[in-house]
Amino acid sequence: MIExxxxxxxxxxxxxxxxxxxxxxxxxxxxxxxxxxxxxxxxTMKLLNRLVDYTDGEVYFNGKKIKEMNPIELRRQMGxxxxxxxxxxxMTIFNNVATVPKLLKWDKxxxxxxxxxxxxxxxxxxxxxxxxxxxxxxxxxxxxIGVIRALAAExxxxxxxxxxxxxDPISREQLQDELLRLQTEINKxxxxxxxxxxxxxxxxxxxxxxxDGKVVQQGSPDSLLSNxxxxxxxxxxxxxxxxSNNQLNxxxxxxxxxxxxxxxxxxxxxxxxxxxxxxxxxxSAVVINEDETYNGIVSLYDAIENNSSEINSIIKKASLIIYxxxxxxxxxxxxxxxxxxxxxxxxxxxxxxxxxxxxxxATLHHLTEYKRGEI
Amino acid sequence: MELLQxxxxxxxxxxxxxxxxxxxxxxxxxxxxxxxxxFTIPLAVWMTKMxxxxxxxxxxxxxxxxxxxxxxxxxxxxxxxxxxxxxPAIVALFLYALLPLLRNTYSGMESxxxxxxxxxxxxxxxxxxxxxxxxxxxxxxYIMSGIRVTSVYIISWTTLAALIGAGGLGDLVxxxxxxxxxxxxxxxxxxxxxxxxxxxxxxATVENKLIKL
Numbered sequence: 001m002i003e004x005x006x007x008x009x010x011x012x013x014x015x016x017x018x019x020x021x022x023x024x025x026x027x028x029x030x031x032x033x034x035x036x037x038x039x040x041x042x043x044t045m046k047l048l049n050r051l052v053d054y055t056d057g058e059v060y061f062n063g064k065k066i067k068e069m070n071p072i073e074l075r076r077q078m079g080x081x082x083x084x085x086x087x088x089x090x091m092t093i094f095n096n097v098a099t100v101p102k103l104l105k106w107d108k109x110x111x112x113x114x115x116x117x118x119x120x121x122x123x124x125x126x127x128x129x130x131x132x133x134x135x136x137x138x139x140x141x142x143x144x145i146g147v148i149r150a151l152a153a154e155x156x157x158x159x160x161x162x163x164x165x166x167x168d169p170i171s172r173e174q175l176q177d178e179l180l181r182l183q184t185e186i187n188k189x190x191x192x193x194x195x196x197x198x199x200x201x202x203x204x205x206x207x208x209x210x211x212d213g214k215v216v217q218q219g220s221p222d223s224l225l226s227n228x229x230x231x232x233x234x235x236x237x238x239x240x241x242x243x244s245n246n247q248l249n250x251x252x253x254x255x256x257x258x259x260x261x262x263x264x265x266x267x268x269x270x271x272x273x274x275x276x277x278x279x280x281x282x283x284s285a286v287v288i289n290e291d292e293t294y295n296g297i298v299s300l301y302d303a304i305e306n307n308s309s310e311i312n313s314i315i316k317k318a319s320l321i322i323y324x325x326x327x328x329x330x331x332x333x334x335x336x337x338x339x340x341x342x343x344x345x346x347x348x349x350x351x352x353x354x355x356x357x358x359x360x361x362a363t364l365h366h367l368t369e370y371k372r373g374e375i
Numbered sequence: 376m377e378l379l380q381x382x383x384x385x386x387x388x389x390x391x392x393x394x395x396x397x398x399x400x401x402x403x404x405x406x407x408x409x410x411x412x413x414f415t416i417p418l419a420v421w422m423t424k425m426x427x428x429x430x431x432x433x434x435x436x437x438x439x440x441x442x443x444x445x446x447x448x449x450x451x452x453x454x455x456x457x458x459x460x461x462x463p464a465i466v467a468l469f470l471y472a473l474l475p476l477l478r479n480t481y482s483g484m485e486s487x488x489x490x491x492x493x494x495x496x497x498x499x500x501x502x503x504x505x506x507x508x509x510x511x512x513x514x515x516x517y518i519m520s521g522i523r524v525t526s527v528y529i530i531s532w533t534t535l536a537a538l539i540g541a542g543g544l545g546d547l548v549x550x551x552x553x554x555x556x557x558x559x560x561x562x563x564x565x566x567x568x569x570x571x572x573x574x575x576x577x578x579a580t581v582e583n584k585l586i587k588l
Contacts (some may be wrong), residue, residue: 049497075499086494090512090586098500149498159497 001027001047002157002189007057009043009213017043018054018213025206028187030179032200035210041193044210045159048191049075061157076100079150079158079188083165084166085142087134093119093145094130100153116149121185122178140171147179157189158194165196176203197237201225209233256360257344259353263288266295270311274303286343286351287315292320293349297341318343324352331355332364385558397566400543404530404570407465411472411529412522415541418508419480428495438474446471446532450539464541468532479521483514519582523575530571534563544570 002025009018018040025031032138033041046052047059050071059066066074067179079100087096094115095102101111119126134142143163150158180203185192194200199209201221208218217229225242230233234242262285264273277285277300287295296315306314319340320330325347335342335357342355386393422431439450449470451465487510495509511518537545544563551559 051493051497072499072501075497080494080497082490082494083495084488084490086488086490088491088495088513089488090515103499103504221463 001061001062002191003027004044004047005058005060007044007047007059008055009040009047009052009286010055018047019058021213021215023208023215023218025189025191027189029205030183030190030192030203031206031208032204033191033193033210034195034200034236035194035216036199037213039210039211040213041195041208042161043213043314044208045191048157048159049078049080059126076104076153077155079153079155081143081146081150081158081160081163082164085134085139085146087142087149089134090187092131092133093137096134096145097149097152099149100155104153106153110315114152118151119339121182122148138171139167140174143167143171143175144178147175147182151182151186151188155188157191160192161194162191162193163358164199165194172199177205197241201241209236211236237238251363253322253324253326253328253331253344256328256356256363257324258356259352261286261351261354263351264298264311265290266311266315268311270303270307270309270314273298273311274300274307277303284341286354287311288351292351294345294351296345297343302370321345322355323347331360382558385562393562393566396542396544396563397570399541400533400545400567401528401570403461403464403468403536403541403543404526404533404574407468407472407529407533408522408526410465411469411476411525415473415476416480416518419477420484420511422477422481423484427450435477438477441470442474446535447538450535454539457505459540463539464533464536468529468536468538471532472529475525475528476521479524480514480518483517483521485512486517487513515586516582517562519578519586523578523582526574526578527571530567531571534567 004021004023007018007021007309008016010016021040021044023044033044035041043052046307047054048061048066050066061069061074088099089100097115097118098111101114106114113132116126120131124141124144129137130140134145137145146163147160148313150160163325164175167175176199177191192203204221206218207221207224209216209224211232217224217233224233224237228237228242235330262276262280262282264276264285264287266287266289273285276285282300284297284299286297297318298311298314298316302305302314302316320338320342322344323346324344335355342357344352344355346352418434425431444452446467449467450464453467453469457463457466491509491513492505495505500509517582529547532540536543537543537549544567547559547563547566549562551557551563
């Protein structure tokens, strides 16, 4: 856990880089420091491993004042990834990744095991890459090495200074995805500096937005999008992003419920259900109990296969049920990978209709198209 | 044909003293080279770390001045201070070697990507570890080219050191001039070239071993 309390940084020439900064970086989360250039975000990050010293206030690392800690030891406890990668050009990939473990004097077998494990973690074949030099790797591969080099000595905290900003857009997206995937395995406290709002919204658990050496707002991406503190925050996030977020929240699920569906009682015979299905020209029906609450679904295929038995034997549970009061954004999160029909229920479990997935995606598509076109 | 036979006879007669001159020459050159490397490289590293630009340009100016003094004059200046022989020659040649080594090492250290230095700092290298394990190895191509150029210079300058009684192949050349003996002049010059070429070759091999990029 890292905490900054009333931290000020005044340079010798009198320039005040940070003013009363109070920040709490959440443990095991991706904390993003963001702001326009010169806002003090990088300075704030470099305070943490004492590459920059602060004038007054206090910084606590796991409850200890960092001013009282040995800077060399402090730095070895924190991973550090910099903007232009900064791999050591005269060392092989193996030695680059092994840097901090070697400084900490781990034994050789342990170092080797760790390096292989890390290379596999980012899908770089150890046998192929271990003995290569940084110049023999692509930019994206180099920054993967930069990231695992920071992870090598299993630090609890990792500082990342605009790590992906020098990469091409495709590699950047890939590395962001990989970082998110890695983070689910490693759960480190990550302090990530960026000036790219899209990147912040994508990866952050906690965003700290800064301007002119002061913290303007901090909170989850959602809270920044839904409650921007002032005009600067609004402007920095960008109207388009705010709008598309609002537009998504403004969408009412009611517009995407198909109420014209076939309901069948749970005690009828299958032949009757089959003929209704054929008559209505639909491939499935929702089965309801006597009190009209939801029971399950039947498909035309199953009905024809087992034409002579009771309907009970062919009722299936839908893989996803949603409620009519659900938010569109919640539904979108759940719907991924579901190919069934999705029944929509009221609070009392009474069937309201089926989710019209095609229509929902058509709207979503329209929204994102608009966003891309405009930005 | 006759010339060649005469020259072979010259070698057969003088080979023992020729080898002595050669050994002296190598001894002087290597001593100067080693002293200047040991002294100059740490100085250059320190100069890249010093905050005062005034002190830095002062040191560069001094090194520059030594370089501009004509070799013979510098050797002669040594006589009232150190007398004649080995010591004044070493001092004079060392002052000569200062600038090329200093410049190359300094440029090598300055050429290092500051991002790499910052990465090393941020990862918890101590200043000494950073210089030895990161900065010097990265600056090595520059430093090595400085060492090679300087070594070849030193071998050629050492020939002049014979003027202040330091010995070496210069003696052979000077005696040759005195006796109007072309063989002696030629042999002295030729062997100095051979030593320079061999040393350069050895250093190139070392360089390739050290720099695997």
